[in-house]
Amino acid sequence: MKTAAVFKGFKLYAQVIVDIAHSQVDKIFEYSCPDTLKAGGRVKVPFGGRLIDGFVIGVSRTSSYPAEKLKPVAEVFDEEPAIIPECLELMNGISARYRVPKAAALRLFIPSEMRLGKVREAFKSYAVFTGGEAKLSASAKKQTQALEYLKSKGECGFTELCLSFGRGAVNSLVQKGVIRLEKRKVARNPFSGLPSSSAEKVLTPAQREALEKIENSEKTVYLIHGVTGSGKTEIYLNVIAREILKGRTAIFLVPEISLTPQMLMQLRGRFGEAAAIIHSGLSAGERFDEWHRLRSGEAKIAIGARSAVFAPLENIGAIIIDEEHDSSYVSESAPRYSTADIALMRAKYNGAKLILGSATPSVETYVKAADGEYGLITLTERVNKKPLPEIIIADMRKEVRRGNNSAFSLALREELDDTLKKGNQAIIFLNRRGYSRQVLCRNCGYVAKCENCDVTLTYHSEENCLKCHYCGTRYRMPAACPECGGVHILYSGTGTQRVVADLKNLFPSSRILRMDNDTVSGKDGHYNILKRFSSKQADILVGTQMIAKGHDFPSVTLVGILDADMSLHFSDYRSGERTFQLITQVSGRSGRAGEAGKVVLQTCAPENYILRYATAYDYKGFFENEIALRRATGFPPYSLICRIMVTSENDRAALEALKNVYFATEELRNANPAEFIFLNRMHSPIKKIQGKHRYQVLMRLQGKKLLESIYDIAVKFSTNDVFVYVEENPANLS
Numbered sequence: 001m002k003t004a005a006v007f008k009g010f011k012l013y014a015q016v017i018v019d020i021a022h023s024q025v026d027k028i029f030e031y032s033c034p035d036t037l038k039a040g041g042r043v044k045v046p047f048g049g050r051l052i053d054g055f056v057i058g059v060s061r062t063s064s065y066p067a068e069k070l071k072p073v074a075e076v077f078d079e080e081p082a083i084i085p086e087c088l089e090l091m092n093g094i095s096a097r098y099r100v101p102k103a104a105a106l107r108l109f110i111p112s113e114m115r116l117g118k119v120r121e122a123f124k125s126y127a128v129f130t131g132g133e134a135k136l137s138a139s140a141k142k143q144t145q146a147l148e149y150l151k152s153k154g155e156c157g158f159t160e161l162c163l164s165f166g167r168g169a170v171n172s173l174v175q176k177g178v179i180r181l182e183k184r185k186v187a188r189n190p191f192s193g194l195p196s197s198s199a200e201k202v203l204t205p206a207q208r209e210a211l212e213k214i215e216n217s218e219k220t221v222y223l224i225h226g227v228t229g230s231g232k233t234e235i236y237l238n239v240i241a242r243e244i245l246k247g248r249t250a251i252f253l254v255p256e257i258s259l260t261p262q263m264l265m266q267l268r269g270r271f272g273e274a275a276a277i278i279h280s281g282l283s284a285g286e287r288f289d290e291w292h293r294l295r296s297g298e299a300k301i302a303i304g305a306r307s308a309v310f311a312p313l314e315n316i317g318a319i320i321i322d323e324e325h326d327s328s329y330v331s332e333s334a335p336r337y338s339t340a341d342i343a344l345m346r347a348k349y350n351g352a353k354l355i356l357g358s359a360t361p362s363v364e365t366y367v368k369a370a371d372g373e374y375g376l377i378t379l380t381e382r383v384n385k386k387p388l389p390e391i392i393i394a395d396m397r398k399e400v401r402r403g404n405n406s407a408f409s410l411a412l413r414e415e416l417d418d419t420l421k422k423g424n425q426a427i428i429f430l431n432r433r434g435y436s437r438q439v440l441c442r443n444c445g446y447v448a449k450c451e452n453c454d455v456t457l458t459y460h461s462e463e464n465c466l467k468c469h470y471c472g473t474r475y476r477m478p479a480a481c482p483e484c485g486g487v488h489i490l491y492s493g494t495g496t497q498r499v500v501a502d503l504k505n506l507f508p509s510s511r512i513l514r515m516d517n518d519t520v521s522g523k524d525g526h527y528n529i530l531k532r533f534s535s536k537q538a539d540i541l542v543g544t545q546m547i548a549k550g551h552d553f554p555s556v557t558l559v560g561i562l563d564a565d566m567s568l569h570f571s572d573y574r575s576g577e578r579t580f581q582l583i584t585q586v587s588g589r590s591g592r593a594g595e596a597g598k599v600v601l602q603t604c605a606p607e608n609y610i611l612r613y614a615t616a617y618d619y620k621g622f623f624e625n626e627i628a629l630r631r632a633t634g635f636p637p638y639s640l641i642c643r644i645m646v647t648s649e650n651d652r653a654a655l656e657a658l659k660n661v662y663f664a665t666e667e668l669r670n671a672n673p674a675e676f677i678f679l680n681r682m683h684s685p686i687k688k689i690q691g692k693h694r695y696q697v698l699m700r701l702q703g704k705k706l707l708e709s710i711y712d713i714a715v716k717f718s719t720n721d722v723f724v725y726v727e728e729n730p731a732n733l734s
Contacts, residue, residue: 011035014073015058017102018047019115023715026101029054030063033073040081040088042110044074053115055106056081057088082295083109084314086349093345098335099711099726105335108310111291113284121292122186122285125158127170127179134176142169147178155182187293190277190286191261191527200270201234210235210377214355215242220347223324223369224357226379227388227617228588229552232357233263234383236320237270239355243317244271244300250318251311251346252303253339255326257281258515258526258546263322264303271301278304278311281525306331309342316350319343323549324356324365325581327731336727340365359588360581360619363626364637364729382592389559389590389597391583391615395606407494407502412560412600419558420510420539424595426558428503428542429586431566432495439466439477443486448475454687460518461497469517471690499542499562507540515543548586554593558600559586565603568610572733573635576610580622583614634677640704641729644697644714645684648722651693657722658695664713665697668706675702685734692723 014033018025031045033056041056051074063070083091087109094105113119129150136143146165150156150173158181162170173179203211214222214235226232240250254263257279267275276290276299293299295312302311306329309319321329321343329339340356347354356365356374369376382388394409404410407430419426438456440447448457450468457466457475466475480487491498496516503512515529526546533541534553541547567579583601591597603611613622631638644661648654662681669676677700684694701707711726718724 012037012059012061013063013067013070014043014056015060016043016045016054016073017057017106018045019053019055019103019107021101021104021107023101026095026103028057030065030070031073032063032067032070033059034076037073037076038081040083040085042077042082042115044077046071046074051075053077053117055083055103057091057102080295082114082312084295084312086314086346087310087312089349090342090345094335094337094342097341098337099708099715100335108307108335109312111284111287114288114291119284119288122188122289123183124186126155126182126184127158127161127174128155128182129153130178130180132178134173134178140169140172142166143172146170147173150179188283188285188289190282190290191264203234203238204231204383206379206381207231207235207238207383210379211238211242213375213377214239214353217375219375220352221344221354221356221368221373222375222377223361223365224355224377224379225361225366225369225619226357226359226377227382228359228585229382229384229386229388229592230359230379231383232322232379233266236322236355236357237266239318239320239353240267240301241270244274246317248315248317248352249300249313250302251308251313251316251320251343252301253308253319253321253329253343254303254305255323255328255549256526256546257305258520258530259322259549259551260304261527262530262551267301267303274299275301275303276311278302278308280305280307306339309339309346316346316352318353318355319347320355320357322357323585325358325360325362326549327578330731332732334725336725360584363577363623363630366623367627367637384593386591386593387596388617389587389599391587391599391601393606393611393615394600394602396602396604407499407562408506408560409600409602412602413506415558415598415600416507416540416560420507422557424557425533425536425538425553425555426540426560427547427553427556427586427589428499428540428560428562429544429548430494430496430499430542430562431544431582432563440490441481441484441486442488442490444481444484446481446483448478450475452691453689455689458495459491461501470686494562496542496544503540503542510540511538512540512542513538515541515547517544520546545582547589548582549588551589552592553589556590556592557595557597559590559597561586561599561601563603564601565605565608565611568605568608573630573633573641577626579610580614580619583611584617584619587614587617634700636729639677640701640707642699642701642707642710643727643730643733644710644724645727646695646697646717646722646724647689647692649692650721653721654693654695657717657719657724658697660717661713661724662697664716665699665710668709668713669699672706675706676700677702 012033012035014031014037015028016031037059039056039058043054043056044051045054091102091105095102142165146169224232243250254260260277260279264277276293278290294302302308302313331337343354368374392411394411399409416426438447439459448466450457452473453468453470455470457468460467464477466477496514500512500514513529513533520526532538564583568575587599590599646654646658658681669679679699681697684696687694714724714726
């Protein structure tokens, strides 16, 4: 909300960061300001011959410059400072840690539409009956009807009243004094119709022990390692309840937007409107209002995906990161922060508990817990004492030898048939959307690729088009090969669309839902599909990794995992870990209620040791094997993988920058040979994305000693034409 642009008495001096995320203006500028302005406020200031938005990071009674040389603040936004003192301190930490301008760090704390002035408070006009009497002529039938209606209601929306009885009639009643118009603020409440679903549950002895351990320990960080269905969520809710009773606040983070409505239902059931949701799927108005509820203190709990870690809450008592192993907790755009790092900064500032939870913790996190740096809580049983689902391995090599070239093994078809006959539900998981992974010509071997990205196009049958899953560009499906003119086009590989089509052929009477990036849109997209499935309006749910974790469907007794070993073949040191995590997580969706669950895992490598650990739910065995391998090969956590990425639309400019970056890094290595395990320059595995050529300098370091120097190199060679940035232990090496 803006105050007047003209002020009386400029008695103070404001230290301002202008809202330009560029290193050349990454400094503090001083302006004279009214004595009502506070640190954390947003202002408009004269800068370089124009007015520009800025953030006030401090206010003082003295200035470094003569008062007559300082320009005054032109305009003040917000009656209360938008950025709380903690976040001003966090700005410095983020800017120093990730080497980004302070303006880029400050932007993280404010919804983008609010920062750009594209959204504001919403108001609605109400017509209120005043109790007065008016002499209405016999011909004023609409006025009479409107007045009688309003008398019976007391008040109603002005627009609705006008639609029913005409604007002229309503305005006449306003002029006669029998109707008063009132403008009221309207809360745009996302998921306002969402049912609450969390009556407080009786805790198991293991859950009570976990709570007491968290409450009475002096450790800041705790890892809850619990099998799927072991009741981790109930522990989280009780931790939050205890902090709320102390007058404190909490942040609850989930990895997928699809999980936020489900978790919000539980939080609203327990804490009512004290829970507010923040994520990118909300409308601008909803995000604006939820942010304000948190900033004003009306809401005490922020729930959302990664960005909710920046919620404007004060006096935080607990921060929870559910499914802490998930790669979505690492930002892939500047600032390239780790959510866990930011959460730890906030936990230390507030003296709060940081709780990480997972059935399959990341190797790096589990090492810290095993070594005692983090507290460790282990939950080995499901709350209902039911066994984890049996995993049946289907060897797809044998299926092919039997003449079965479909996406479904005989075992999966038989289990699906049995599940549907019993009236139960099934989940089919395939981490690849679309109909076909690629389209190729059988005559010349041509493969359809995106013009903007160095990736193959995926065929989508419903729209009969080819799509790039990196930049979103669509291409017309060719009738003949553009290279040789051949008409023998082959659809290679299977996606979720094709799985649905094949299932409909196999089980014509079954009701099937699909959940992937092509079928969900808007904030309600995920929720509507999950609601239909949980209310048994469908028998089979086919989906990608967004269905793999966190969901609880009591009627699901079968999970089918197609191409279970697909992620094993990625050239990434984490490929084994990610495969283990994915199999364990998606298997955990089965048999969570009364009936025992089953999983059919289809693979062409049944002898692989990762699959053996996964089918036995043996995290400890997997971890001990994996950590020994990493120790022997010098991979994280026994080293730091660092990548300097060089991207540009101009290939020659990118190559020139790559040389400069590499030579500068080589000099650093020559001066510090003991710190380097590996150093090389190369094309990025995906050579082009969204029209930008991609190169990388890849290195493995003994630790973080040279990290600041490496960031200096990236900053030095980043220009308007070539973007150079650093990634630490990148979640995706492609």
